[in-house]
Amino acid sequence: MKVFLGIDWGGTYIKAGIVNSSGKILKKIVYSSSQLKRRQAFTGEIKRLKDTFKKYNIKAVGIGAPGIINVERGSIYYLPNVPGWENSPLKTMLEKELKIPVFIDNDANIFALAEVRKGAGRGMSRAIFLTLGTGLGGAVIFNGQIIEGKTSASELGHVVIDVNGKKCGCGGYGCIETFTGSNHLLERYRQLKKIKTAPKEVKEIFDKAKTGKKEALIVWQEFSKYLGKFLAGMINIFNPQVIILGGGVSGAFNLFRPLLWQAIKAQAMWPQLTGLKLVKAKLKDAGIIGAALLAKDKLEADTRATNADKRKPSPVRISA
Ligand SMILES: [Zn+2]
Structure with missing residues (x-):
């Protein structure tokens, strides 16, 4: 079964969960965010988390972060309430450790996605x-x-x-x-x-x-x-x-x-x-569900783009 790791990075807590393709949480874990404020602690813990869940076939990680994100590059411009993360290439940092795709977006966007797919909308x-x-x-x-x-x-x-x-x-x-x-x-x-x-x-x-x-x-x-x-x-x-x-x-x-x-x-x-x-709004864990669904959507879009590239005819060489 394909599953996704959804991470809801809040001011007080960081909640993470294993979520299946239809948006159902299979396992959930909650940390105090103060524990994971530093970049090193954050990436280390996410790596440990992935190892703990190794019996699941995690295809990608989605993160909803509380701040201004470059969604294209998956980097953080800044987090208003968490100092020390200015200009952090979080996607690159995590993909190096986890060896699977990571996608990041602003937390409100993530909540909205969850509510529209599984909740009040x-x-x-x-x-x-x-x-x-x-x-x-x-x-x-x-x-x-x-x-x-x-x-x-x-x-x-x-x-x-x-x-x-x-x-x-x-x-x-x-x-x-x-x-x-x-x-x-x-x-x-x-x-x-x-x-x-x-x-x-x-x-x-x-x-x-x-x-x-x-x-x-x-x-x-x-x-x-x-x-x-x-x-x-x-x-x-x-x-x-x-x-x-x-x-x-x-x-x-x-x-x-x-x-x-x-x-x-x-x-x-x-x-x-x-x-x-x-x-x-209806969902208790919109942050986890939305982050996982974001990872699913983005991974599927990336796969579609790669396949479309493969189908393009290769350029014909004309020899003189
Ligand atoms: Zn303003």
Whole structure:
């Protein structure tokens, strides 16, 4: 049986799993990411992992990494929350050790691929996926595939929604991420409540809103207004069949869904909304599944390209 090793490289944990061709996890292992921060430790552990799973016929490795990736070369430009990985040729490093193909993409792209193939967007070929957390990760699936550039494209969180907005982690100003990120929501709640320190978790604002507390409700109303306007733009561009929301902040999905839908409806071009679904992400291990499916897709595409090359007629030599 052909299987793939999918690796989900998160801020707190690195999860790895053996996944079959239809996206089912057969074995899973979880590490603390602090253990594997250094390049040496990372490649060493992945090598050990492959050896542990040697009874499986692993065809390729897929990795979802938390940062800006050169997907063409499989190298890391940088990881915002993991220092020391600037300009790392991760694909080359790992292929040398593992002796099998390795493919890397941005984690949001990987999550989106898993949700469209196996989760909340199953059966859909056009989807917008967002991870609502500290930041705003995004991905676009078109014709069933991740929209790809040379680097990890679809940095949706860094679309400007307010030209006079505050500074964003990307270096720009007024990005949608500065309105939907969990830190912004906590700070906005603190301002509205006129309290000294903000609550620690967004869940608190969610719980307060459920009991009808005014300031908490305002936070979610504003959140939905900005996110809805932003999504309307994405809908007008990509005409998705489904919008899938994941990440910690999506815990409040049932609460903000009607507000968000209202904001989308008020802004998007109405024909684009026909049949559009707005759903919450479904998969627990989207990172592992998506990374493995990426490896499968890329390996198949590489094989097709090689075979097409072989079929080309060899040039005819004409001797004088
Ligand atoms: Zn930004």
